[in-house]
Amino acid sequence: MIIENLEVSPKKISFETPLKPNAFELTDEEKIELITGHFNNILNILGLDLTDDSLKDTPKRIAKMYVKEIFSGLNPANKPTPTLFENPYQYKEMLVEKNIEIFSNCEHHFVPITGKAHVAYISNGKVIGLSKLNRIVRYYSQRPQVQERLTIQIAEEIKKVMGTEDVAVMIDASHHCVSSRGIRDSGSTTITTSFSGKFKEQATKDEFLKYIS
Secondary structure: OOOOOOOOOOOOOOOOOOOOOOOOOOOHHHHHHHHHHHHHHHHHHOOOOOOOOOOOOHHHHHHHHHHHHHOHHHOHHHOOOOOEEEOOOOOOOEEEEEEEEEEEEEOOOOOEEEEEEEEEEEOOOEEEOHHHHHHHHHHHHOOEEOHHHHHHHHHHHHHHHHOOOOEEEEEEEEEHHHHOOOOOOOOOOEEEEEEOHHHHOHHHHHHHHHHHO
């Protein structure tokens, strides 16, 4: 049987973190309580003695760490508010902030992704407080991630905040799912990039790469 003219719906492309519609119905405290209970079960199944002084508070420590720290970027309430300034000196060249610390977690194994982010933009009339670039990187890092999506999320947020397409992002990171398990290769790193606007021009791209090398 030959099927002709079969229309296949294109797969939806999204750089959003996959979240359930009801992801924020529970308060942080309710999430911590529930996660604590689940980690009690996990550690018991592993055979650990939770009456031991060193372990008795571990489930709650893990729960608080998940909700309040390493996955706090899931909650839009924690999204940084950008501080933009006028540009009276008319600085229109590239601004680069490099070696921004990355600490994220692989969504496939929930082990760390660590490395550096390098970001750049060309102002179209406004400049941003430098610490806000760090905060944007940290916000999107503090959730279960894949590096490709993290790179795009950072770039898209800076473009939206700055009102310009002239943005570049590079991440160079080590994945502990590679170094601490499986192949156990501790020497490799992964590089991902996002270039848009003027950064797609070879001369501008080369200038950015020269600054961060």
